[in-house]
Amino acid sequence: xxxxxxxxxxxxxxxxxxxxxxxxxxxxxxxxxxxxxxxxxxxxxxxxxxxxxxxxxxxxxxxxxxxxxxxxxxxxxxxxxxxxxxxxxxxxxxxxxxxxxxxxxxxxxxxxxxxxxxxxxxxxxxxxxxxxxxxxxxxxxxxxxxxxxxxxxxxxxxxxxxxxxxxxxxxxxxxxxxxxxxxxxxxxxxxxxxxxxxxxxxxxxxxxxxxxxxxxxxxxxxxxxxxxxxxxxxxxxxxxxxxxxxxxxxxxxxxxxxxxxxxxxxxxxxxxxxxxxxxxxxxxxxxxxxxxxxxxxxxxxxxxxxxxxxxxxxxxxxxxxxxxxxxxxxxxxxxxxxxxxxxxxxxxxxxxxxxxxxxxxx
Amino acid sequence: xxxxxxxxxxxxxxxxxxxxxxxxxxxxxxxxxxxxxxxxxxxxxxxxxxxxxxxxxxxxxxxxxxxxxxxxxxxxxxxxxxxxxxxxxxxxxxxxxxxxxxxxxxxxxxxxxxxxxxxxxxxxxxxxxxxxxxxxxxxxxxxxxxxxxxxxxxxxxxxxxxxxxxxxxxxxxxxxxxxxxxxxxxxxxxxxxxxxxxxxxxxxxxxxxxxxxxxxxxxxxxxxxxxxxxxxxxxxxxxxxxxxxxxxxxxxxxxxxxxxxxxxxxxxxxxxxxxxxxxxxxxxxxxxxxxxxxxxxxxxxxxxxxxxxxxxxxxxxxxxxxxxxxxxxxxxxxxxxxxxxxxxxxxxxxxxxxxxxxxxxx
Numbered sequence: 269x270x271x272x273x274x275x276x277x278x279x280x281x282x283x284x285x286x287x288x289x290x291x292x293x294x295x296x297x298x299x300x301x302x303x304x305x306x307x308x309x310x311x312x313x314x315x316x317x318x319x320x321x322x323x324x325x326x327x328x329x330x331x332x333x334x335x336x337x338x339x340x341x342x343x344x345x346x347x348x349x350x351x352x353x354x355x356x357x358x359x360x361x362x363x364x365x366x367x368x369x370x371x372x373x374x375x376x377x378x379x380x381x382x383x384x385x386x387x388x389x390x391x392x393x394x395x396x397x398x399x400x401x402x403x404x405x406x407x408x409x410x411x412x413x414x415x416x417x418x419x420x421x422x423x424x425x426x427x428x429x430x431x432x433x434x435x436x437x438x439x440x441x442x443x444x445x446x447x448x449x450x451x452x453x454x455x456x457x458x459x460x461x462x463x464x465x466x467x468x469x470x471x472x473x474x475x476x477x478x479x480x481x482x483x484x485x486x487x488x489x490x491x492x493x494x495x496x497x498x499x500x501x502x503x504x505x506x507x508x509x510x511x512x513x514x515x516x517x518x519x520x521x522x523x524x525x526x527x528x529x530x531x532x533x534x535x536x537x538x539x540x541x542x543x544x545x546x547x548x549x550x551x552x553x554x555x556x557x558x559x560x561x562x563x564x565x566x567x568x569x570x571x572x573x574x575x576x577x578x579x580x581x582x583x584x585x586x587x588x589x590x591x592x593x594x595x596x597x598x599x600x601x602x603x604x605x606x607x608x609x610x611x612x613x614x615x616x617x618x619x620x621x622x623x624x625x626x627x628x629x630x
Numbered sequence: 631x632x633x634x635x636x637x638x639x640x641x642x643x644x645x646x647x648x649x650x651x652x653x654x655x656x657x658x659x660x661x662x663x664x665x666x667x668x669x670x671x672x673x674x675x676x677x678x679x680x681x682x683x684x685x686x687x688x689x690x691x692x693x694x695x696x697x698x699x700x701x702x703x704x705x706x707x708x709x710x711x712x713x714x715x716x717x718x719x720x721x722x723x724x725x726x727x728x729x730x731x732x733x734x735x736x737x738x739x740x741x742x743x744x745x746x747x748x749x750x751x752x753x754x755x756x757x758x759x760x761x762x763x764x765x766x767x768x769x770x771x772x773x774x775x776x777x778x779x780x781x782x783x784x785x786x787x788x789x790x791x792x793x794x795x796x797x798x799x800x801x802x803x804x805x806x807x808x809x810x811x812x813x814x815x816x817x818x819x820x821x822x823x824x825x826x827x828x829x830x831x832x833x834x835x836x837x838x839x840x841x842x843x844x845x846x847x848x849x850x851x852x853x854x855x856x857x858x859x860x861x862x863x864x865x866x867x868x869x870x871x872x873x874x875x876x877x878x879x880x881x882x883x884x885x886x887x888x889x890x891x892x893x894x895x896x897x898x899x900x901x902x903x904x905x906x907x908x909x910x911x912x913x914x915x916x917x918x919x920x921x922x923x924x925x926x927x928x929x930x931x932x933x934x935x936x937x938x939x940x941x942x943x944x945x946x947x948x949x950x951x952x953x954x955x956x957x958x959x960x961x962x963x964x965x966x967x968x969x970x971x972x973x974x975x976x977x978x979x980x981x982x983x984x985x986x987x988x989x990x991x992x
Contacts, residue, residue, distance in 0.1 A: 275671055275678075293670045293680070293874045297663045301656060308655045309637055316637075318655070339701055343867025376865035380742045482872045503738035504866050505705025510844045512655045513875035 271577060274589045281586035284609035285621065288480050288525075296482060300513060303520040310512045314498070318512060322519050326486050330471055331462025334494035335486050337515060339506045341448055342373050344472045344487040345411070347500040350381045351493060352409035352442035352469065362386040362403060362436075363411040364395045366418040368446060380504075392595075394422050397431045410436040413446035414453050414464070420552035420562035420603075421449060423456050433467045443467065448474040448485075451526060452558035455533040469493070475514075478529065478559060478607065479521030484514040528608070532559035536606035542619050548626055550599070559606040564599040565591065567629045572600060575628035585621055633939060636951045643948035646971035647983065650842050650887075658844060662875060665882040672874045676860070680874060684881050688848055692833055693824025696856035697848050699877060701868045703810055704735050706834045706849040707773070709862040712743045713855060714771035714804035714831065724748040724765060724798075725773040726757045728780040730808060742866075754957075756784050759793045772798040775808035776815050776826070782914035782924035782965075783811060785818050795829045805829065810836040810847075813888060814920035817895040831855070837876075840891065840921060840969065841883030846876040890970070894921035897977075898968035904981050910988055912961070921968040926961040927953065929991045934962060937990035947983055 311319040327335040365387040389395035415421040445468040470489040475481035548566040591600035673681040689697040751757035777783040807830040832851040837843035910928040953962035
């Protein structure tokens with residue numbers, strides 16, 4: 269079968285099981301244009317009312333003294349760990365083996381910042397206090413990812429989180445949050461964002477995931493920390509002359525999608541629940557903690573991918589294009605994120621999709 | 631006098647002596663929206679037709695095998711020098727004391743890449759072959775800025791440029807061009823861009839200066855070099871999920887403003903010529919080499935700034951807000967860039983502005 273490419277297939281579809289549904293460049297620009305005030309001036313080299321007001325808005329929401337908008341999380345997190353390490357006159361940082369810095373940044377923390385890492389916890393499970401207690405190296409910072417994407421957006425229990433933070437503090441280490449998906453953690457903890465962030469020295473959040481922005485990240489902490497972060501951002505090449513398109517879309521996402529997060533999470537739980545009827549589908553975690561879960565599908569991978577493709581072509585319902593690996597050769601992974609597009613489908617329609625997928629792939 | 635801030639003053643003005651005239655965020659977005667095809671898809675992590683086609687367009691224009699669009703020149707140039715240094719198993723690079731890497735990047739080349747620099751040439755003059763011949767350190771790369779912004783966008787003569795490049799090549803060093811303003815150099819050399827670039831191993835160009843894009847840079851070289859540059863860009867945090875607003879504006883700038891560069895340069899020469907009548911104004915260089923020159927204005931700095939301010943308030947003609955230093959305490963510097971806004975004014979109007987400025991500041 270000669271398949272259409274990913275983007276061409278999406279273009280054929282009217283419905284999307286996950287995320288918010290794709291936009292063309294024009295649609296995205298039109299969306300942010302409508303959300304921009306008549307007289308709003310461009311930011312200039314990370315200064316100006318537009319960016320300063322937005323940084324303050326997010327800092328207030330997360331209960332931090334200061335914030336800096338950055339082009340990417342890859343930039344923000346290396347910088348955070350470098351500052352914490354320099355302040356403590358060390359170079360060793362600790363994080364989970366599935367950490368973004370370890371797996372998706374070409375080891376920039378080593379190559380650019382000469383930091384060493386201690387990997388804490390097992391590949392398949394959230395980090396625990398018992399894992400931390402085995403660490404012998406003196407560390408300058410502990411990174412915790414809330415929720416942890418590669419484990420199906422799992423979250424530690426509140427008391428466990430507090431105990432891990434206390435462990436780091438007792439050793440003089442800073443605690444940094446990889447909060448790329450922090451926005452989705454609030455319904456699980458049922459506490460204000462500021463309370464969740466209060467135990468962390470620094471927090472990174474992203475605007476282009478569930479919030480649906482074009483791009484962009486923010487790093488938050490106390491004023492002295494953010495002052496240093498701006499210096500490192502400049503060194504990284506991130507003090508960009510104008511970032512207003514990303515900034516405007518981040519602002520729009522925060523205002524329009526943040527209030528919908530409880531709905532996304534609720535619907536994700538409902539979908540996970542209805543999938544328990546299929547013994548060839550398992551969610552990770554079970555039940556999910558946020559609006560995201562990993563779905564493991566049992567069967568022949570090619571048949572599952574072909575079935576999803578055929579449903580997209582015939583019925584205009586896009587689900588996934590390719591599946592990922594699990595430890596078991598007959599179980600295949602799909603990162604399922606409930607967003608605006610998911611909410612447009614009824615639970616009956618979602619259920620019917622999965623029934624048909626499994627039947628076609630049988 | 632309680633002055634309006636820079637941006638508020640610009641908002642009061644209908645005419646601008648330099649550049650293209652300011653846009654609000656909405657105006658800029660509207661401009662790129664109009665230049666975007668109905669079905670154009672967003673770039674995704676530096677991939678996709680929109681970005682690949684644009685990289686090829688610029689690579690073809692500059693006669694290079696490959697190109698990578700990057701968020702900033704600060705990112706692009708450190709990366710270029712790091713690759714050249716690593717390839718030659720060294721860490722020493724050479725550039726002029728007014729180099730952007732030395733003065734405007736918080737010494738990122740040292741802090742992130744552990745490169746050492748040899749500063750070649752005198753602060754006030756273009757680098758010469760004689761300067762190079764004094765270099766004792768073995769160097770891995772020579773950076774040449776064409777044209778050199780901080781010297782009033784000066785350019786070396788073609789033969790001098792060739793001799794400097796030959797010096798570096800004879801020592802096994804790579805030659806990198808800081809071509810942030812390369813676009814403006816073509817009328818001076820009267821040679822195709824590809825010929826100017828042909829003697830350089832790597833070239834960086836910018837899209838937000840005379841081309842008027844929102845932001846963005848490009849690094850060009852052979853395919854193996856660009857492959858490595860993409861790796862380092864990722865490490866810097868520059869592999870951004872969507873860059874299409876910057877990309878679309880860069881493309882628009884290249885298509886609409888590049889053809890106008892000869893007009894900008896011609897008008898800049900005419901303005902420099904008419905200013906020779908004022909003995910309190912001197913252009914650097916004299917005559918200018920590109921569409922940019924530094925104007926040194928003689929007089930009391932506060933009076934000159936107040937005069938420019940009053941003309942802006944009373945007549946709606948914006949010129950400068952603050953002046954810079956020169957070696958002489960009674961001469962003050964203004965970076966004068968001829969762009970679309972300058973072309974909208976007649977030479978008579980420009981002349982009248984300067985006459986009035988000097989008279990008011992007398």
